Structures are given as structure tokens and as C-alpha cells.
Amino acid sequence: MQHQGEKLILGLSAMLQLGKRAFAAEDEKAFNFLVVNETHLMTPYRQAALWSDHLSGSNSIAAVSGSPDPEKRAPYITWLNKILIKQAKENTSPNPSRFNKDQLEEQLGETWDQWLPAYGLWVPLITGQGTKMGGLFIAKAVPWTNAEMKLLKKLADTYANAWESVWLRSRKPFMLWPKDKPIRKTLFKLALVAALLLAMWTPIHQTTLAPAMVVSKETFPIRSTLDGVIEKMHVQPNQTVKKGDLLFSLDKAELENQLEISYRLLSVSQAEYKQTLKMAVRDEDSRIKLKILEKQIETQQAEAQTTSIQLQRVDIRSPRDGVVIFDDANDWLGRPVMTGERVLEVADPNQLDIEINLAVGDTIALENDAKILLFPNIDPMNSLPGALYRIAYVLHETEGTLAYRLRGRFDEGVKPLRIGMRGVAKLYGRKTTLFLYIFRRPMASMRQWLGL
Secondary structure, eight states: OHHHHHHHHHHHHHHHHHHHHHHTOSSHHHHHHIIIIIGGGTSOOSEEEEEEOSTTOSSEEEEETTBSSOOTTSHHHHHHHHHHHHHHHHOOOSSOEEEOGGGSOHHHHTTHHHHSOSEEEEEEEEOTTOOEEEEEEEEESSOOOHHHHHHHHHHHHHHHHHHHHHHHHTOHHHHTSOSOHHHHHHHHHHHHHHHHHHHTTOEEEEEEEEEEEEEESSEEEEEOSSSEEEEEEOSOTTOEEOTTOEEEEEOOHHHHHHHHHHHHHHHHHHHHHHHHHHHTTTOHHHHHHHHHHHHHHHHHHHHHHHHHHHHHTSEEEOSSSEEEEOSOHHHHTTOEEOTTOEEEEEEOTTSEEEEEEEEGGGOOOOOTTOEEEEEETTOTTSOEEEEEEEEOOSOEEETTEEEEEEEEEEOTTOOOSOTTOEEEEEEEEEEEEHHHHHHHHHHHHHHHHHTO
């Protein structure tokens, strides 16, 4: 009992010294170092961390024991910060609370033994006015006793008030405000409202976002020259072709049969014509029939010639150099097509544009040469600059919505990856105020709703 009493007296003495030194700290850095390292004088532990939850921090670890300036991106700091954020949200009690790896999610708890001893303690730091400054986390290899937790609760109250004092002292402009806290809060709110009102008149460019795609400036549609069925695709999507290269072929079996039948009928008619020619010398009916056979032979020759020409058109070739654009070769095999139906396109890969589908609801005041930034889906952190040069005034349907089709050119020296690359385009319109920029849509909806 005497030994426990001596420990209690020593703990109380250490607590008083620590509280005095905490209030006398020059700045937050000195205060943080004191809390995580010198608290060991009152109760032994292996590791400690100070977690900030007030205006000078951002829900992050401010200091750890043994390190004067912890690296916030270090694996240990990142892992421990997740645990302390969870503790601050779940433990609303102002009293210290024990916890260990069994109370954590499996993903966090499985690495506990790698970083910490078995027994952790969360000590909230709350001022006498109820301001939550943060919390002190300490861990050691043996369980925490009730007596230790009571002493730490007393020390935590002192630390919280000292932390607020050090923080306010380091921000001297705020000390010029009235000391009465309600008045200070009122003045702060009024200043904030005034700043927001002034900010609403800040000039700013109107901007809007719209889906976009890299397209060729010049594309040549390749259409079917006949009614028929596609027998073979000789190219693959995005394949480079030269002028005259074979692109696809139509099934020519039916035309070959028609040509063969035409030649046979022509042969029969020619034979009949020869026979009738011999009889026409002395037979008037044969002379009449001879004229009919002549017209019939001319018709059959024309049909055979037409079919022969059509056979030459079953193989469709590229009219120029470029890149072939279509979806999938297998989708076209065996597919019936009509004369003039578009099958694919040949595009120039060296002259590229930005094609933008701007939805009606996202329309802003745009002018030619308006700035464009294209953010590709494959690299959304980088943008490709360009300028608008064509605005369509006729709406078209795209993906179930009505939109305007816009075209833009890339700035000189900008080279997109390929044709067909999709992304999001940011368009810059005329300048307006921040107020109209934010409330443009709500005001338009309200006007429609009110019928003004």
C-alpha cells in the first residue's frame, strides 16, 4: 500500500510539472514533442502519438514519440492515422478508453503486432469549454490500470487547455479580437459572410464539361457499290491502308450465275438468229422474227455487260491512304448490305480534331476560338489543349439526350495518341460573375418552374 501511495504521489508530481511545462511551451511543435515524449515521466509506455482535430490540423497525426518531425506519408503514420480517426469518431466519451487489435477491422488489426505493443489507450483531449483538440494515443506491453487512466484523464484536461492556449498565442491577429467568445464568433461569421458576398462578384470564365472523342478532320466513307452480302473483310479496325488496297468483298456467286445464264441465253438467241436469217430470204414471217431476235440479242448483250461490270465492283478498294475505322470485322461477315450503305471509313491519322457532344442543359455562351482542354480517359490527370472552330446549331440525339455537335482543333505541337480516343472536354465560355456561375442552372430551373 505504501509503495502504491508513493507511485501515486510521484505521478501527481509529474502531472503538475508536465502541465506547467505544457502551458509554457513556445509553440505547437514544442508542445507536441512534450506530450508524446515527456508524458513517460508520469506513466511508462513504449509508444505515443498525438492526433490533431482542431483548427491547426486536419485530422492527422501531429507528433509521434521518438521522432521530432514524422513523415506523414510513412507506412506506420498512415496506418496509425486510420486507427486514430476511427477512435475519434467512435469513442465519444471524454474518458480514456482501452483498445487493442481485436477491436479493429481485420485489414487494420492484422498489422498491429508489426508496429505496436499489445495494449493501446485512447485519451481524448477536450478543453473545459468542450473544444475537441484531438487525442493522445499511447501503447505498452502490459494492461492499463484504472489508476493510470485516472491520472491520464487529469493530465489530458491540462494538455487540452494548454494546447488551445499555445495555438491561440501563435496566432496573434486573433488576440486583437474581443475576448468574449460569442462576440468573436459573431464577428468571424460576419466577416465570412462579407467575404463570400465580395467573392460572388469575382469575374470568372464560364466552363462546362462534355463527352468528347478524337476524330479525323477528313474522313472518307466507304459504301457498298451493290446490293449484296459481304463475303470477306480484308482489313482490321485501325489498320493503315494505301490507296488501292482491298477493303472488303461482296459475295459474287449470284452475279456469276446471272452472267452465265445471260451468256447461255445470248448463245441460244444468236443460234436462232442465224437459223432465222437463212429462212428470211424467202419467208416474210422469218424477216419479221429476225428483227425481234436482233432486239433480243441486244438486250441480252446489255444484261451480260451490266452483270460483268457489277462483278468488277464486288471488290471495294481504298480511294486514298489512311486508317480504316469500323467496329469489328466479324460483325460484317455475311451481312446483307444495300447500295450506298456505309460499311467503314478511311481517315487521315495526321489531321485530328476534337468532336464534342454538348448536352442542351450544359450549354454556355461559346465563341469561335474558345479554349478547350481534353482530358483523355486513359490519362485523366493530363490535358490536351485546343480551340473551338465550329458550333452546330442543329440538335442531334446521342446516348438518349439531345446535344450540339462541336468541333475543335488541337493546338500546334499537340499530338493525341490515336483516333477514337475518348475523354471529357472542358470548354471555356465568356466571363461572368461567380454568382451567375454557381446559380445559373438553379435560376434557369426556377424561371421555367415559375413560367417567367
